Amino acid sequence: MAQYLELQKIGITFKTARGSFRALDDINLKVEKGEFISLIGHSGCGKSTVLNIVAGLLNATEGFALLKGKEVKGPGPERAVVFQNHSLLPWLTVYENVQLAVNKVMGDKTKAERKDWIMHNLKLVHMEHASDKRPGEISGGMKQRVGIARALSMEPDVLLMDEPFGALDALTRAHLQDSVMEIQAELGNTVLMITHDVDEAVLLSDRIVMMTNGPAATIGEILDIDLPRPRERLQLAKDPHYHQLRGQVLEFLYQRQMRPAA
Template identity: 70%
Template sequence: MSKHYLDLSDVGMRFATPTGWFEALVNVNLKIAKGEFISLIGHSGCGKSTVLNLVAGLNEATSGGIILDGREVAGPGPERAVVFQNHALLPWLSVYENVELAVRQVMKGASKAQIAEKVRYYLSLVQMDHALDKKPHEISGGMKQRVGIARALSMSPKVLLMDEPFGALDALTRAHLQDALMEIQAELNNTVIMITHDVDEAVLLSDRIVMMTNGPAASVGEILDITLPRPRNRVALADDPEYHKLRQCVLSFLYEKHSKVTPLKKPKAESRAAVA
């Protein structure tokens, strides 16, 4: 496994605002190995989405740089695919056609049969090959998200970027998709970076959890290695002391070290007397 497949070095990002510069990220350093599953977690406004957008090439860092497989990231490219919280399917196209559109972008000159084979393969991976002719409005939210994942995977990306992909789903659908994602990643060995606010999701899915400090001027606070063996079973992990220890490490960082919550001040004794 390459130790520096994806390398973020001293990455900083600032945005111009009417009142001056806003410093979103400072000195973000992160080295990701090929095939790793990384979760980014932290309070709102800590720059998680900014990191994802920089890796995707949607924004350009104002300092530092990002290297993927020996080449600098300079703009979007098919080697990086993004799955958003909103599936972003084209409503006038069928399930098959939504994925086919992506496949055609990376298989220019391929025959219709070759394209069809690839489309059907990735839809089968997410268990959506039974709904090829359905339009997005005819399937559930969880199914739409499965199609969105299939579309991203069909581009054979070196890095799969996921921005809270299961955040809008009910608990049961989320659990099913988490299990499906673990199976897919085990089969394809994609490098994955996922934003999440769900501590249990992060521990279940990840090889490492990157915990961000609070913004502005956010950075990497701590990185936690998840040593739980794979494949992972959520039911078995419910009674696993190591799982609970790892979970507690993340919660400790979020709620003790970098919480934005300010404790309520106790009223002064004289104030209580005055009220009485």
């Protein structure tokens, strides 16, 4: 049987003013339904490029992504993206931002059903109280929550998260990570998340995909995170196995893939 999500021999070459640039080379990955996968690597290694190819926002030069056995062509709501800087439309309220997605994906449902669905998704991220606010009136963490609600409301086959918490302070980030774990436990989403935060990757993921440095970046190693769920960050802080896994990621990033002079 075909994999749920599969990346096959993906490579991409960008044409720049100074000739062509080989960004990714031979990316192969199989993801099962309901799995939480993190892609980690140094900045500039092309992890966001991988995500954009799966999202359909970029076209791979070679290889392709298969979702439920079908080749990914162009973007679509079945591969909803949570963007790094929330990307809420500032002229719409929180409710309207989610509504834009829901109307598009569930145009056949009645108005009342769609309204319930929008509020349901806002409740999932604990943002129902701010439904009439505009993005300019809420904090960065709240915006990102709404961005997640918007993506979830599309009922995507796979949820793509591009450094979703990168722009947030540490405390807000921890809060949102907990929310994402809760939601994923409840809904069983398949998630592909880009991150550069080792703790975040270990806490949230079933597997961590570690990428080598570019140019021609590829998957260096895949680490299984066999920590039992539900996970609790305070418990994990005392768990030697957690520290061992964390150490393995750190070793990959800082010994085997020394950061190039930035």
